[in-house]
Amino acid sequence: MSAPAGPRGMAGDRAGESPAARIAADFLANPVAVFGLVLLGCIVLLAVIAPLVSPQDPYDLAQLDIVDARLPPGSVSGSGGTFWLGTDDQGRDMLSAILYGLRISLAVGAISTFLALLIGLTLGLLAAYLGGRVETLAMRVVDIQLSFPAILIALILIAVLGQGTGKVIAALVTIQWAYYARTVRGAALVERRKEYVEAARCLALPPLRIVFRHLLPNCLPPLIVVATVQVAAAIALEATLSFLGLGLPITEPSLGLLIANGYQYLLSGKYWISFFPGIALLLTIVSINLVADQLRDVLNPRLQR
Amino acid sequence: MSVVGAAGPAVCAGVAPAPVLEVSGLRTHFFTKAGVVKAVDDVSFTLARGEVLGLVGESGSGKSITGYSIIGLVDPPGRVVGGSIRLHGRELTGLPAEEMRQIRGNRVAMIFQDPMMTLNPVLRIDRQMTEAVLAHEAVGKRAALARAREALVAVGIASPDERLRAYPHQFSGGMRQRVAIAIALMNRPDVIIADEPTTALDVTIQGQILFEMQKLARETGTALVWITHDLSVIAGLADRVCVMYAGRVVESGSCGELLSRPAHPYTRGLLDSVPSRNPRRARLKQIPGMTPPLIDLPAGCAFRERCSRAIGRCAEAPGITRYPGPVPARVVRCHAPLVPIDGAA
Amino acid sequence: MLVYIIRRSLQSLLVLVAMSLLVFAGVYAIGNPVDILINPQAEQLERERAIAELGLDRPLPEQYATFIRGALSGDLGRSFVHSTPALSLIVERMPATLELATAAMLIAVLLGIPLGLWAGVKPDSAGGRAIMAGSILGFSLPTFWVGLMLIMVFSVMLGWLPSNGRGPTSELLGVPVSFLSLEGWRHLALPATNLALFKLALLIRLTRAGTREALLQDYVKFARAKGLSNARVILVHVLSNILIPIVTVIGLEFGSVIAFAIVTESVFAWPGMGKLLIDSINTLDRPVIVAYLLVIVAIFIVINLAVDILYSVLDPRVRLAEAKG
Numbered sequence: 001m002s003a004p005a006g007p008r009g010m011a012g013d014r015a016g017e018s019p020a021a022r023i024a025a026d027f028l029a030n031p032v033a034v035f036g037l038v039l040l041g042c043i044v045l046l047a048v049i050a051p052l053v054s055p056q057d058p059y060d061l062a063q064l065d066i067v068d069a070r071l072p073p074g075s076v077s078g079s080g081g082t083f084w085l086g087t088d089d090q091g092r093d094m095l096s097a098i099l100y101g102l103r104i105s106l107a108v109g110a111i112s113t114f115l116a117l118l119i120g121l122t123l124g125l126l127a128a129y130l131g132g133r134v135e136t137l138a139m140r141v142v143d144i145q146l147s148f149p150a151i152l153i154a155l156i157l158i159a160v161l162g163q164g165t166g167k168v169i170a171a172l173v174t175i176q177w178a179y180y181a182r183t184v185r186g187a188a189l190v191e192r193r194k195e196y197v198e199a200a201r202c203l204a205l206p207p208l209r210i211v212f213r214h215l216l217p218n219c220l221p222p223l224i225v226v227a228t229v230q231v232a233a234a235i236a237l238e239a240t241l242s243f244l245g246l247g248l249p250i251t252e253p254s255l256g257l258l259i260a261n262g263y264q265y266l267l268s269g270k271y272w273i274s275f276f277p278g279i280a281l282l283l284t285i286v287s288i289n290l291v292a293d294q295l296r297d298v299l300n301p302r303l304q305r
Numbered sequence: 306m307s308v309v310g311a312a313g314p315a316v317c318a319g320v321a322p323a324p325v326l327e328v329s330g331l332r333t334h335f336f337t338k339a340g341v342v343k344a345v346d347d348v349s350f351t352l353a354r355g356e357v358l359g360l361v362g363e364s365g366s367g368k369s370i371t372g373y374s375i376i377g378l379v380d381p382p383g384r385v386v387g388g389s390i391r392l393h394g395r396e397l398t399g400l401p402a403e404e405m406r407q408i409r410g411n412r413v414a415m416i417f418q419d420p421m422m423t424l425n426p427v428l429r430i431d432r433q434m435t436e437a438v439l440a441h442e443a444v445g446k447r448a449a450l451a452r453a454r455e456a457l458v459a460v461g462i463a464s465p466d467e468r469l470r471a472y473p474h475q476f477s478g479g480m481r482q483r484v485a486i487a488i489a490l491m492n493r494p495d496v497i498i499a500d501e502p503t504t505a506l507d508v509t510i511q512g513q514i515l516f517e518m519q520k521l522a523r524e525t526g527t528a529l530v531w532i533t534h535d536l537s538v539i540a541g542l543a544d545r546v547c548v549m550y551a552g553r554v555v556e557s558g559s560c561g562e563l564l565s566r567p568a569h570p571y572t573r574g575l576l577d578s579v580p581s582r583n584p585r586r587a588r589l590k591q592i593p594g595m596t597p598p599l600i601d602l603p604a605g606c607a608f609r610e611r612c613s614r615a616i617g618r619c620a621e622a623p624g625i626t627r628y629p630g631p632v633p634a635r636v637v638r639c640h641a642p643l644v645p646i647d648g649a650a
Numbered sequence: 651m652l653v654y655i656i657r658r659s660l661q662s663l664l665v666l667v668a669m670s671l672l673v674f675a676g677v678y679a680i681g682n683p684v685d686i687l688i689n690p691q692a693e694q695l696e697r698e699r700a701i702a703e704l705g706l707d708r709p710l711p712e713q714y715a716t717f718i719r720g721a722l723s724g725d726l727g728r729s730f731v732h733s734t735p736a737l738s739l740i741v742e743r744m745p746a747t748l749e750l751a752t753a754a755m756l757i758a759v760l761l762g763i764p765l766g767l768w769a770g771v772k773p774d775s776a777g778g779r780a781i782m783a784g785s786i787l788g789f790s791l792p793t794f795w796v797g798l799m800l801i802m803v804f805s806v807m808l809g810w811l812p813s814n815g816r817g818p819t820s821e822l823l824g825v826p827v828s829f830l831s832l833e834g835w836r837h838l839a840l841p842a843t844n845l846a847l848f849k850l851a852l853l854i855r856l857t858r859a860g861t862r863e864a865l866l867q868d869y870v871k872f873a874r875a876k877g878l879s880n881a882r883v884i885l886v887h888v889l890s891n892i893l894i895p896i897v898t899v900i901g902l903e904f905g906s907v908i909a910f911a912i913v914t915e916s917v918f919a920w921p922g923m924g925k926l927l928i929d930s931i932n933t934l935d936r937p938v939i940v941a942y943l944l945v946i947v948a949i950f951i952v953i954n955l956a957v958d959i960l961y962s963v964l965d966p967r968v969r970l971a972e973a974k975g
Contacts, residue, residue: 144665147902148950149909159931159939236792240913243794244928259795263917267813271802278795285790293786378874410877417875422868427890427966436886437876472966488876
């Protein structure tokens with residue numbers, strides 16, 4: 001009895017829409033979320049077609065001219081092109097570097113999230129299905145891991161494993177799987193209690209079928225929300241690691257590395273080397289978070305009206 | 306808490322004294338995305354000093370919202386859109402927020418249904434009681450504490466000092482409700498609105514609370530609006546009864562008369578469905594059908610679909626009809642009432 | 651109450667032991683302990699001597715026992731770079747990190763709770779929406795980048811605040827602190843603000859969610875029915891209910907702030923434990939890394955334990971139930 005002072009029996013009925021259509025409609029109802037989605041779409045698109053649209057291939061040493069180094073935004077290069085966002089200390093066009101950097105940042109974020117999702121999903125479902133002591137132990141491990149900040153775990157792993165792209169992805173996966181395992185197990189717990197699972201077990205349906213047909217679809221909504229948020233977190237974490245010099249190698253310059261490169265020039269006023277990659281990173285993360293926020297509200301069954 | 310002399314309204318030469326509370330034509334609507342919900346639609350009644358009015362209806366009848374409207378606690382998207390609420394002649398609707406706040410808890414108090422949730426679980430009882438006094442009077446903390454202690458004693462709670470230092474979860478449900486009543490009484494209000502205060506309690510505790518409330522109303526002259534869906538509670542307690550259905554008052558009159566000779570078919574149906582009134586082994590009588598959703602009320606009489614006496618005329622919404630007799634008069638909202646208007650036996 | 655404390659302490663001890671096993675396994679079993687504990691630039695003879703001294707040729711369980719014994723007596727190896735005991739290096743830097751973390755937490759709490767309350771009470775107002783939008787920015791912005799921007803604006807462009815280092819410190823009970831001097835504050839300002847940002851956003855969202863939920867509760871309606879002023883309803887009734895979970899979150903987040911300080915300390919060259927860690931990773935000064943890990947795990951566990959106990963003290967329902975049972 002904790003509802004506000006209002007009469008009962010007021011809910012409107014929206015039966016007749018497919019769940020997907022309803023979710024899409026609810027999502028698009030919020031202009032901020034639409035903005036986020038559009039922004040994200042543009043960013044992903046740019047990253048994918050980066051080699052086609054960037055004015056310069058920033059990693060082709062033949063195209064670089066040291067004379068162009070550290071030019072402010074808007075300067076014109078010796079060969080006639082404009083450096084819209086300035087150049088860095090090697091004479092690289094910032095705009096191109098950012099576009100290529102976006103590719104790498106997004107790729108690392110997406111791959112690590114995807115792998116973590118697979119592992120976490122499998123382990124979570126397994127734990128939920130096996131139940132008993134296995135499950136309890138697994139969840140304790142998950143809880144303990146989640147109680148430590150991601151950055152700490154990442155640093156430990158990098159310190160132990162060494163550096164390199166594969167190792168960074170491995171570290172990101174190791175950090176993230178726990179979120180998915182916990183989410184899946186939580187959803188599975190709720191489902192397990194429902195009667196149809198009892199019924200299915202009585203009918204001696206193969207357990208795999210129960211898991212895939214029933215547990216899995218019900219885990220999907222919260223998983224989608226967590227995964228979206230985690231992509232942003234993975235991208236941010238990778239950027240932080242690269243900034244600290246412990247992330248991707250300079251052969252795969254992500255946005256974090258670009259920012260790190262420009263760090264030393266901040267004090268002399270050449271802000272653009274760090275500033276613009278930062279903006280790109282910021283826009284990516286913010287757009288993902290905006291989409292994730294709305295997805296969370298839309299997929300939350302308790303907020304359905 | 307001083308004990309006042311003779312209880313009940315004094316009647317001299319057929320003219321009733323000025324009522325403490327006068328509600329006329331009250332309308333409270335909720336403006337939701339799905340449409341307008343007329344939760345309270347033309348409700349009128351008066352309340353005299355020391356009188357107990359029973360406000361009876363099913364859930365969704367608007368009885369609770371009427372209570373909230375009087376004390377000014379209707380939450381958005383609802384608000385009072387029409388009618389008047391007069392306390393000792395002073396108009397309450399449209400009062401500025403600060404003035405309404407001064408009346409709330411002071412001249413008009415409210416008791417809620419679920420005592421588990423109405424007391425703040427993390428604050429001590431003494432604090433929750435003294436703040437009710439200190440919000441309205443500039444007495445010292447010690448004086449407020451003394452008042453709180455007195456109030457606890459008045460509602461029958463033993464060892465009040467110990468209780469004052471306790472937390473709500475250390476009390477039973479019945480005791481918590483007594484505390485709520487004590488809080489309501491501390492500032493000696495003119496009117497107390499009790500919204501189903503015994504529904505969540507055990508039957509035995511219910512009886513105790515009813516007895517306490519009745520006694521207190523008589524002793525202090527506080528008028529009481531008792532909101533409930535339970536007719537058996539009303540029978541022993543109320544002086545006058547107002548029956549509500551789908552946001553409207555369908556009948557009101559003195560308790561004895563209404564319960565023995567109901568005029569509205571709905572009231573008759575309610576009475577008939579009380580299990581103790583049904584003969585043994587016979588099927589329990591029920592009012593057929595369901596309360597219509599308030600968002601989509603049919604035109605005409607809201608009870609029409611469920612009424613065995615419905616006639617063609619009922620397609621047109623009936624207004625309030627007064628029976629001849631002393632004020633406050635018995636009224637009914639029906640085109641075909643069970644008791645004919647001219648008052649024949 | 652006592653039973654609860656003892657039970658939780660034992661649990662924590664268990665976790666501590668488990669973590670020490672993990673660190674040990676990471677260093678001695680997976681990594682090459684020879685490289686980790688012995689300076690790779692040492693000569694062959696020295697290496698063999700060190701191996702025997704450190705017992706690296708002994709069976710693993712015995713090594714673990716030695717490791718634990720060393721840890722308990724404060725010996726966690728010697729830094730390659732500084733040639734001083736690793737633990738003492740860390741302890742030396744701890745006050746700087748703790749001061750930074752505390753300042754950041756204070757900023758986050760003193761700003762976050764009021765802002766969150768406002769956004770919760772008036773969610774549809776311009777202010778409420780702006781606060782929520784700001785909070786999304788707050789945890790989307792990568793901490794290190796915000797740090798860079800703060801330096802850019804406040805140090806380079808405006809020249810108001812210094813961009814790195816701790817500046818001169820004063821002594822408090824034998825511990826060097828910054829907050830007692832104005833110069834110290836000037837150095838503390840940017841890094842503390844940077845570190846606070848993420849937690850600030852988190853606290854705002856948490857407080858707002860808690861407030862919105864609390865406002866729907868019956869006790870709020872009852873408080874209003876008593877005629878209490880809106881201010882009192884919110885500041886006493888709502889706040890007292892949401893403070894309990896928020897305080898526990900604050901406690902738990904404090905540990906994470908200490909970890910996040912790693913990044914902030916790097917950006918602002920603040921001489922704390924975090925910067926030491928990064929430097930050590932870069933110079934492969936592994937004993938320091940191991941020491942840092944153990945220290946921070948211990949800090950975490952102690953914080954978690956303290957928060958649990960604090961929660962049971964603050965919530966009268968739990969406190970009195972535990973007292974009975």
